[in-house]
Amino acid sequence: MVLEVDKIDVYYGDLKALWEVSLIVEDGEIVVLFGSNGAGKSTTLRTICGLLRPATGSIRFKGLSLIEQPVHKIAELGIGMVPEEKKVFRGMTVLENLELGAFLGSARQRKDATMNWIYEVFPVLKERRKQKAGTLSGGEQQMLLISRALMSQPKLLLVDELSFGLGPLLVQNLFRIIKQIHESTGITILLVEQNVRMALELSDRGYIIENGSIIGEGKAQDFLSSQQVQDAYFGISSEG
Amino acid sequence: MAGQIIAYGIMVGVFYGLVAVGLALLFGVMRYMNIAHGSFMMIGGYISFFLFTLLRVDPFISIPVVMLAMFLLGIAVYKVLFSPLGKFPEGLRLGTSMLITFGLILVLDNVCALLWTSDPKTIATSYSGTTIEIYGIRLPLARLGVLGVTFIVIIALHLFLNRTYFGKSIRATAEDWEAASLLGINIGRTYLVASGISIALAGAAGTAVALMYSINPYGGLEWLLTAMVVLVFAGLGNIKEVFMAGLLLGIVEQTSVFFIGGEFRAVVGLVIFVLILLFRPQGLFRQ
Numbered sequence: 001m002v003l004e005v006d007k008i009d010v011y012y013g014d015l016k017a018l019w020e021v022s023l024i025v026e027d028g029e030i031v032v033l034f035g036s037n038g039a040g041k042s043t044t045l046r047t048i049c050g051l052l053r054p055a056t057g058s059i060r061f062k063g064l065s066l067i068e069q070p071v072h073k074i075a076e077l078g079i080g081m082v083p084e085e086k087k088v089f090r091g092m093t094v095l096e097n098l099e100l101g102a103f104l105g106s107a108r109q110r111k112d113a114t115m116n117w118i119y120e121v122f123p124v125l126k127e128r129r130k131q132k133a134g135t136l137s138g139g140e141q142q143m144l145l146i147s148r149a150l151m152s153q154p155k156l157l158l159v160d161e162l163s164f165g166l167g168p169l170l171v172q173n174l175f176r177i178i179k180q181i182h183e184s185t186g187i188t189i190l191l192v193e194q195n196v197r198m199a200l201e202l203s204d205r206g207y208i209i210e211n212g213s214i215i216g217e218g219k220a221q222d223f224l225s226s227q228q229v230q231d232a233y234f235g236i237s238s239e240g
Numbered sequence: 241m242a243g244q245i246i247a248y249g250i251m252v253g254v255f256y257g258l259v260a261v262g263l264a265l266l267f268g269v270m271r272y273m274n275i276a277h278g279s280f281m282m283i284g285g286y287i288s289f290f291l292f293t294l295l296r297v298d299p300f301i302s303i304p305v306v307m308l309a310m311f312l313l314g315i316a317v318y319k320v321l322f323s324p325l326g327k328f329p330e331g332l333r334l335g336t337s338m339l340i341t342f343g344l345i346l347v348l349d350n351v352c353a354l355l356w357t358s359d360p361k362t363i364a365t366s367y368s369g370t371t372i373e374i375y376g377i378r379l380p381l382a383r384l385g386v387l388g389v390t391f392i393v394i395i396a397l398h399l400f401l402n403r404t405y406f407g408k409s410i411r412a413t414a415e416d417w418e419a420a421s422l423l424g425i426n427i428g429r430t431y432l433v434a435s436g437i438s439i440a441l442a443g444a445a446g447t448a449v450a451l452m453y454s455i456n457p458y459g460g461l462e463w464l465l466t467a468m469v470v471l472v473f474a475g476l477g478n479i480k481e482v483f484m485a486g487l488l489l490g491i492v493e494q495t496s497v498f499f500i501g502g503e504f505r506a507v508v509g510l511v512i513f514v515l516i517l518l519f520r521p522q523g524l525f526r527q
Contacts, residue, residue: 049422075424087419089412091478100412103405104424152423 002027002156002188003048008057010040010047017043019213020057025156030182030189032199032220034233035209041192042084044209045158048190049081050074061156076104080154084161086141088148090134094125097133097144101151110153118147121177139170146174150181156188163195171195175202196233200224243377245498246491251383253490255448257483258390259463260470261397262441264482267471269414269434271330272322272337276344277442277467278460283348284310284443285450286356292363299363299451300385306447307440314439317344318432326431345460352457360454368451386448393444397437398479410434465506469513475523485524 003025010018018040025031033041046052048059050071059066066074075081089097098118102111119126122143128136133144142162149157159178163171175198182189193199200206200220208216208229223229263277274280287306291297297305321340325333370381401407412420413430421427449455449463466489473485489509496508516524 051418051422070426070428071421072424072426075422081422083419083422087416089415089419091415092408092411096408096411099405100408100420100423100425103409108405148423 002062003190004060005048006058008047008054008059010043010052010054017212021214023207023214025188025190028186028188029205030191030203032191032193032203032206033209034193034196034199034206039209040212041209042160045160045192049079049158075152078155080149080152080157082145082149082157082159082162084164086138086145088133088141088144090132092133093130094133094144095129097148098151101148104152107152114151114153118150121181122147139166142166142174156190159189159191161192161194163193171198178202245494247377247379249491249494250487251387252494253487254387254390256466256470256490257486258393259445260467260486261394261479261482262438263467264471264474265434266438269410270322270431271334272325273334275338275341275464276348278462278464279345279348280310280439280442281446281449281463282352282455282457282460284446285455286352288447289361289363289450289455298365299447300389303389303444303447306443310443311436311440314436315432317439318435322431322435349457349460358457360456361450362454363450382451386452394479394483466509469509472513472516473524475525481525
């Protein structure tokens with residue numbers, strides 16, 4: 001088991017956002033956490049990487065507790081995050097953004113090799129490497145965020161709303177690339193996604209979260225064929 | 241005569257860039273406004289003043305020593321005052337940092353007055369009155385030296401921030417600390433170093449003040465105002481913009497001294513300060 005989230009409660013001030021959320025991710029899996037807007041998907045990811053702290057419960061990564069670790073230590077342990085809302089360093093070049101991805105020790109030594117690989121996966125980033133990241137299109141910024149997270153050579157990649165604000169064709173393309181990356185590197189991935197159908201097609205397993213609680217879990221294929229899931233979530237996915 | 245005004249304006253203006261750049265760095269990285277920046281300049285000035293009067297160390301030679309001492313002081317200030325500020329919600333940090341550093345002014349200024357009296361002090365070197373003349377333009381040697389030192393310091397800072405990994409991590413933190421920390425960048429350490437550099441830059445500027453003007457325990461506020469006018473000109477932008485803004489302020493001030501007299505020098509800067517806040521709050525160089 002790579003990641004084990006056990007009964008975490010998370011608050012924003014007095015407002016309770018997560019109620020005893022538990023989930024596990026096995027080595028080499030792609031797992032999707034889905035649910036409607038404001039259900040607690042992003043909150044769960046932000047808690048795993050340390051930006052939010054659970055009031056109760058535990059989070060373990062390869063058996064090691066993450067509860068007391070600062071955010072940069074959690075990154076150092078091998079958890080990479082693709083944050084939502086295109087959080088590239090806008091005033092810095094594409095190249096600098098990628099370099100910063102490899103800030104940590106061992107990743108820095110293999111920086112050039114990783115970067116060449118990334119330029120193969122996303123040739124457009126190589127073309128634009130000297131451009132300020134803020135001048136990239138939305139899709140290119142998302143590619144840069146994925147690449148920046150991969151530059152740290154994480155063992156577990158957390159992806160927060162890959163489809164946020166992007167057109168369906170582009171999203172499909174990005175998901176295809178994520179799948180390729182997963183197949184070539186065997187990296188473990190936990191996705192949070194509103195575009196449920198596409199995410200399930202890519203994933204091994206899934207969890208449904210609503211109102212801050214996990215209300216269902218199962219194989220991705222079973223969710224895809226479930227009438228209930230189709231009725232509740234596939235409408236949203238076609239919107240974008 | 242115009243040549244003399246412009247030349248003087250450039251020398252003064254470049255120095256204003258040095259006065260403001262430390263304040264700009266701290267604000268850019270941490271979103272803290274250090275009201276005590278001018279008081280730290282005075283402390284730097286005192287260190288070089290005593291190195292000069294007691295040990296006969298030339299101020300240009302003592303600048304690295306002053307900067308190192310002030311860097312360490314900056315680290316101490318971060319540990320004691322700035323670091324606990326991080327526990328406040330983000331929206332409250334700027335205001336709280338101003339209140340805390342305002343209190344710091346009272347402490348620092350009065351400690352200086354207690355230790356070294358409130359008499360103004362100047363570093364009077366053998367070359368202090370020397371000027372050289374090029375094409376009829378008189379250039380004070382000390383000011384030329386400060387011009388050179390400022391260029392070295394600014395270029396070194398620019399290279400550090402743009403060419404080194406650690407420097408890039410400081411810029412990344414300034415843009416988005418959350419995203420930076422997710423990449424394994426230790427934000428606390430970044431802030432610590434940025435505070436140290438900011439105060440070290442104040443020390444370098446203070447040494448130059450002691451050489452070109454004079455220092456006294458309560459002299460910091462005037463220089464803080466200058467730094468803030470430059471920052472508003474620059475729109476809290478990058479180092480290059482701060483530098484250009486300083487240059488512009490210097491030239492405008494010196495021109496106004498010629499036309500309406502030296503007693504209005506500071507007033508001109510403040511009038512422009514207010515006008516820019518009213519009409520171009522994003523600064524002069526922003527789209």
